[in-house]
Amino acid sequence: MKLFTTQQIRDWDIYTIKNEPIDSIDLMERAANRLTDWYYENCERYTDITFFCGVGNNGGDGLVMARLLHLLHFNVKCYIVHFSDKISEDFKQNLSRLPKNVPCYDIKEDSDVPVINDETVLVDCIFGSGLSRPPKGITQKTIIEINRSNNPVIAIDIASGLYADHYSTHFQTIIEADITLTLEVPKLAMLFPENDKNVGELNIIPIDLSKKFKEETPSNYFFTTHKNAQEIYRPRKRFDHKGKFGNLLIVGGSKGMIGAVQLATKAGLRAGAGKTTALVPACGYEIIQATIPEAMCISDPSRNHIVASTLVSKYSAIGIGPGIGQHEQTQKAVRSIIEDAEKPIVLDADALNMLSENDEWWSLIPENSILTPHLGEFERLAGIQFINSFDRLEAASKMAKEHNVIIVLKGANTAICLPNGQIHFNSTGNAGLAKGGSGDALLGIISSLLAQKYKPYEAAILGVYLHGKAGDYASADKGFESMVASDVIESLGKAFFELLK
Numbered sequence: 001m002k003l004f005t006t007q008q009i010r011d012w013d014i015y016t017i018k019n020e021p022i023d024s025i026d027l028m029e030r031a032a033n034r035l036t037d038w039y040y041e042n043c044e045r046y047t048d049i050t051f052f053c054g055v056g057n058n059g060g061d062g063l064v065m066a067r068l069l070h071l072l073h074f075n076v077k078c079y080i081v082h083f084s085d086k087i088s089e090d091f092k093q094n095l096s097r098l099p100k101n102v103p104c105y106d107i108k109e110d111s112d113v114p115v116i117n118d119e120t121v122l123v124d125c126i127f128g129s130g131l132s133r134p135p136k137g138i139t140q141k142t143i144i145e146i147n148r149s150n151n152p153v154i155a156i157d158i159a160s161g162l163y164a165d166h167y168s169t170h171f172q173t174i175i176e177a178d179i180t181l182t183l184e185v186p187k188l189a190m191l192f193p194e195n196d197k198n199v200g201e202l203n204i205i206p207i208d209l210s211k212k213f214k215e216e217t218p219s220n221y222f223f224t225t226h227k228n229a230q231e232i233y234r235p236r237k238r239f240d241h242k243g244k245f246g247n248l249l250i251v252g253g254s255k256g257m258i259g260a261v262q263l264a265t266k267a268g269l270r271a272g273a274g275k276t277t278a279l280v281p282a283c284g285y286e287i288i289q290a291t292i293p294e295a296m297c298i299s300d301p302s303r304n305h306i307v308a309s310t311l312v313s314k315y316s317a318i319g320i321g322p323g324i325g326q327h328e329q330t331q332k333a334v335r336s337i338i339e340d341a342e343k344p345i346v347l348d349a350d351a352l353n354m355l356s357e358n359d360e361w362w363s364l365i366p367e368n369s370i371l372t373p374h375l376g377e378f379e380r381l382a383g384i385q386f387i388n389s390f391d392r393l394e395a396a397s398k399m400a401k402e403h404n405v406i407i408v409l410k411g412a413n414t415a416i417c418l419p420n421g422q423i424h425f426n427s428t429g430n431a432g433l434a435k436g437g438s439g440d441a442l443l444g445i446i447s448s449l450l451a452q453k454y455k456p457y458e459a460a461i462l463g464v465y466l467h468g469k470a471g472d473y474a475s476a477d478k479g480f481e482s483m484v485a486s487d488v489i490e491s492l493g494k495a496f497f498e499l500l501k
């Protein structure tokens with residue numbers, strides 16, 4: 001799914017109105033109908049609803065919802081926040097359509113801001129994508145009061161006060177929503193961790209804006225949906241044999257860290273590689289052989305850490321890094337594997353930390369290789385600590401373009417930065433994945449897909465999606481706290497199955 005800036009969304013709106021064609025008031029009615037359907041299907045038992053409407057089109061959406069929910073016999077009331085004398089035409093029309101028996105109050109000065117103490121759902125439609133500066137005065141006061149209440153808050157399109165395309169610094173005056181119902185596509189700011197408390201649970205409400213505009217308007221931002229993952233996935237055919245699914249090598253492990261390479265190897269197998277081999281220090285040999293009978297194992301001459309490289313040309317993909325440590329001799333071995341590799345490889349964990357200390361390695365990395373740093377590893381690679389996610393993402397995208405590699409910036413909504421400038425945000429996964437071993441599983445999955453001849457960008461996007469989806473199954477079964485990386489790997493099968501639906 002392509003993501004757009006607010007300016008592009010405004011143009012999309014205008015294009016749809018002109019070319020469908022549809023009157024703007026009817027488009028607002030359609031959007032509010034979809035929002036109302038969502039409310040009815042998901043929140044039917046919450047019968048008391050208070051709307052806080054601005055005087056732009058976001059407020060207009062709120063007024064239509066209020067009318068429709070009133071007709072469905074919900075107890076609705078509205079507050080109108082008069083933040084400007086410039087009132088949108090569609091807002092005005094919908095205010096006149098609001099049934100007279102819906103209580104409606106004006107907020108024009110500070111003393112009009114209500115103290116919220118009744119049990120009601122609060123619907124935030126003060127500002128939408130038209131926010132142009134931090135809220136002040138009565139708007140600020142209203143937002144603070146909504147946040148102070150303990151009532152459930154649903155934001156329409158975007159939490160009021162949050163900039164859609166760039167970093168917000170006025171944290172005190174942004175709605176903290178429990179649920180965001182965003183129209184047609186998520187907005188960029190919703191995918192960044194610092195805005196999590198403002199966005200809450202994100203739901204996308206399609207409103208049928210023009211398909212032609214969507215296809216023809218360029219964007220570098222994407223959100224990986226189930227359908228996108230299905231388009232990449234290639235189901236197996238009846239006569240396929242193991243030779244077709246590649247020969248994967250996982251390089252990792254050191255004394256006390258054999259579990260990491262064990263998880264990556266298991267994940268590689270579960271993600272479908274035809275043959276999977278682990279290259280580990282001698283102390284890990286028996287562990288791998290005894291616990292993963294399906295895998296082959298090469299024992300390094302050294303007992304506690306890897307010192308020797310191996311003949312890399314016979315493998316269709318190589319994943320390097322889980323639990324590998326940073327011993328000087330290991331660095332030499334890793335460097336020589338990277339140097340010998342002729343196809344894209346996958347680098348994680350200490351392999352990335354080694355790279356951040358050896359700038360000259362960049363020129364050795366085969367193009368389109370995949371680097372999977374978490375935020376700390378990325379900052380080491382970039383040599384900078386970032387203040388916000390926008391700057392961090394920009395730096396990751398620049399690095400991907402500059403070095404012709406794929407950067408998988410791990411976190412909630414993992415961002416996959418491609419050398420062509422595209423950034424793909426993942427849509428699956430949960431907080432239970434923030435745990436040791438999770439990254440090892442991801443390295444195994446991505447390398448395994450690469451071994452199966454998925455293109456590097458496909459392996460990265462699909463691998464991250466499957467890892468998150470398996471994490472969602474694991475959390476449903478074990479809970480966020482108790483799920484571990486092994487549960488994620490065990491759930492991979494269900495994630496693959498779902499792609500067939």
Ligand SMILES: NC(=O)C1=CN([C@@H]2O[C@H](COP(=O)(O)OP(=O)(O)OC[C@H]3O[C@@H](n4cnc5c(N)ncnc54)[C@H](OP(=O)(O)O)[C@@H]3O)[C@@H](O)[C@H]2O)[C@@H](O)CC1
Pocket residue numbers: 009010012013027028031054055056057058059060061083084086088126127128129130131132133134135136139156157158183209
């Ligand atoms: N996408 C779609 O196709 C559809 C979108 N729809 C809906 O429309 C919404 C966008 O509507 P919108 O453009 O009218 O913007 P919205 O945020 O309601 O208000 C803008 C007003 O606020 C003002 N203003 C801004 N900041 C301010 C501040 N701090 N303090 C005071 N004033 C401030 C600003 O004034 P200005 O910046 O010009 O000074 C302007 O007057 C969108 O989110 C969605 O809900 C659907 O209806 C149908 C289809």
Ligand SMILES: [K+]
Pocket residue numbers: 058124125126127128155156157158159160
């Ligand atoms: K809003």
